Amino acid sequence: MGQGELLFLLAGLKWTVALSAIGFIGGGLAGLGVALLRTSGVPLLERITASYIALFQGTPLLMQLFVVYYGLALLGLRLDAWVAVAIGFTLHASAYLGEIWRGSIEAVPRGQTEAAKALSLSYVSRMKDVILPQAIRISLPATIGFLVQLIKGTSLAAIVGFTELTRAGNIVSNQIFQPLTVFALVGALYFLMCWPLSIYGAHLERRFAVSSR
Amino acid sequence: MTSHTDIDATATGEAMIAMSRVEKWYGAFKALTDINLAVRKGERIVLCGPSGSGKSTLIRCINHLESYQKGEIRVGGTLLGNNARTIDAVRREVGMVFQHFNLFPHMTVLQNCMLAPMRSLGASKAEAEASARSLLGRVKIVEQADKYPAQLSGGQQQRVAIARALCMRPKVMLFDEPTSALDPEMVKEVLDTMIGLAEEGMTMICVTHEMGFARKVADRVIFMSEGEIVEEAPPAAFFTAPRQERTRKFLGEILHAH
Ligand SMILES: Nc1ncnc2c1ncn2[C@@H]1O[C@H](COP(=O)(O)OP(=O)(O)O)[C@@H](O)[C@H]1O
Numbered sequence: 016m017g018q019g020e021l022l023f024l025l026a027g028l029k030w031t032v033a034l035s036a037i038g039f040i041g042g043g044l045a046g047l048g049v050a051l052l053r054t055s056g057v058p059l060l061e062r063i064t065a066s067y068i069a070l071f072q073g074t075p076l077l078m079q080l081f082v083v084y085y086g087l088a089l090l091g092l093r094l095d096a097w098v099a100v101a102i103g104f105t106l107h108a109s110a111y112l113g114e115i116w117r118g119s120i121e122a123v124p125r126g127q128t129e130a131a132k133a134l135s136l137s138y139v140s141r142m143k144d145v146i147l148p149q150a151i152r153i154s155l156p157a158t159i160g161f162l163v164q165l166i167k168g169t170s171l172a173a174i175v176g177f178t179e180l181t182r183a184g185n186i187v188s189n190q191i192f193q194p195l196t197v198f199a200l201v202g203a204l205y206f207l208m209c210w211p212l213s214i215y216g217a218h219l220e221r222r223f224a225v226s227s228r
Numbered sequence: 229m230t231s232h233t234d235i236d237a238t239a240t241g242e243a244m245i246a247m248s249r250v251e252k253w254y255g256a257f258k259a260l261t262d263i264n265l266a267v268r269k270g271e272r273i274v275l276c277g278p279s280g281s282g283k284s285t286l287i288r289c290i291n292h293l294e295s296y297q298k299g300e301i302r303v304g305g306t307l308l309g310n311n312a313r314t315i316d317a318v319r320r321e322v323g324m325v326f327q328h329f330n331l332f333p334h335m336t337v338l339q340n341c342m343l344a345p346m347r348s349l350g351a352s353k354a355e356a357e358a359s360a361r362s363l364l365g366r367v368k369i370v371e372q373a374d375k376y377p378a379q380l381s382g383g384q385q386q387r388v389a390i391a392r393a394l395c396m397r398p399k400v401m402l403f404d405e406p407t408s409a410l411d412p413e414m415v416k417e418v419l420d421t422m423i424g425l426a427e428e429g430m431t432m433i434c435v436t437h438e439m440g441f442a443r444k445v446a447d448r449v450i451f452m453s454e455g456e457i458v459e460e461a462p463p464a465a466f467f468t469a470p471r472q473e474r475t476r477k478f479l480g481e482i483l484h485a486h
């Protein structure tokens with residue numbers, strides 16, 4: 016495998032990282048909104064967000080990407096593969112992160128909200144200063160676990176013609192006929208991204224278990 | 229509705245808190261029945277009664293941690309309605325101390341005390357800190373200002389919770405069994421703090437079964453049972469000559485337990 020092929024793989028890696036980052040940041044922002052609406056105490060908003068979460072958790076990511084990419088095209092909205100995939104991952108991640116964070120918000124003891132209310136703190140301050148800092152701590156292991164899934168899930172973007180790491184590996188392997196070498200390298204690159212995160216998540220989980228005893 | 233205005237006339241005026249004909253349901257369960265209670269400025273009320281009799285519910289209605297369905301509650305003249313404006317106005321005037329302290333675990337003692345004055349009263353950081361340190365000094369815990377709640381004993385945490393509430397300069401303080409979750413040796417330090425507050429003229433409603441505290445500071449002891457106010461009297465009369473059978477039974481039980 017020559018330098019050209021290696022650079023091609025690294026370019027794919029760059030897109031994988033970029034896609035993961037976009038999914039995570041876009042999904043994180045939208046997911047925070049989903050989690051807040053899901054715990055708002057307003058029945059209509061809670062029902063809508065519950066359905067949203069159920070929809071995206073109950074259908075394959077691949078199908079969601081198809082719908083955004085081809086479905087919107089059918090409706091006359093031609094999106095760049097890049098934009099379509101970014102939207103798809105953001106929607107997908109927002110549902111999962113929204114559900115993880117809903118659980119964490121609800122895991123913060125009720126007395127915290129009551130004390131904050133009794134101190135006449137506004138909803139924004141209650142969330143920003145009191146509840147979310149505690150909820151984020153509780154959610155960290157699960158959030159990192161999801162990030163690992165998301166990184167691996169970006170390989171599905173290959174289906175809509177997006178040249179990220181997996182597709183780059185495919186292309187190179189077809190050119191140089193050394194699938195074993197190529198995919199070993201591709202696998203190693205995924206592993207190097209995900210493994211430290213998994214370790215870190217497990218570490219946080221242990222620390223949280225100790226501190227909540 | 230004719231006598232409605234009469235109640236208002238007697239209840240307002242000097243009254244800090246005026247509850248008239250308050251009823252509260254949790255779904256189909258009626259937790260409060262026809263609660264009428266006027267608390268004058270500077271008055272100290274002890275609220276007692278068996279578990280589940282509605283004591284917490286009553287005081288939690290006063291700062292709208294629970295909504296009520298019938299009657300009215302006025303705090304310092306503000307009619308507590310079901311809208312953010314009056315709820316917020318009332319909560320600024322009313323401090324609350326909980327059985328389980330409910331300190332914010334991710335903030336230091338000092339930060340716990342500074343948050344609400346900065347967010348709700350618009351105090352500057354320097355003002356909030358000065359006021360927090362002075363009130364932490366008053367509950368004799370200022371040297372722990374930079375610790376986290378988990379590093380303190382229960383009694384210390386509860387005194388911080390009292391200081392945190394006082395930082396809002398409330399006109400009324402509500403206490404919901406503030407010593408029930410404490411180890412026995414820590415009860416006194418919290419009660420002493422509350423006695424100090426009472427001596428300074430704070431208007432207080434205390435849900436507690438500490439009858440020594442009631443004898444010492446209460447102007448009136450109120451006994452609740454099954455969501456109703458059954459009896460109220462000054463402590464001397466309440467403990468020596470309870471009029472109602474339910475009160476006698478309750479007093480017999482708790483005085484035996486101690
Ligand atoms: N959130 C709630 N939902 C339903 N019932 C409740 C709720 N809170 C309290 N109750 C019921 O209301 C009654 C009074 O409760 P509470 O005010 O906590 O009593 P106390 O403080 O005197 O022990 C009890 O029967 C209790 O089970």
Ligand SMILES: [Mg+2]
Pocket residue numbers: 283284285404405
């Ligand atoms: Mg109670």
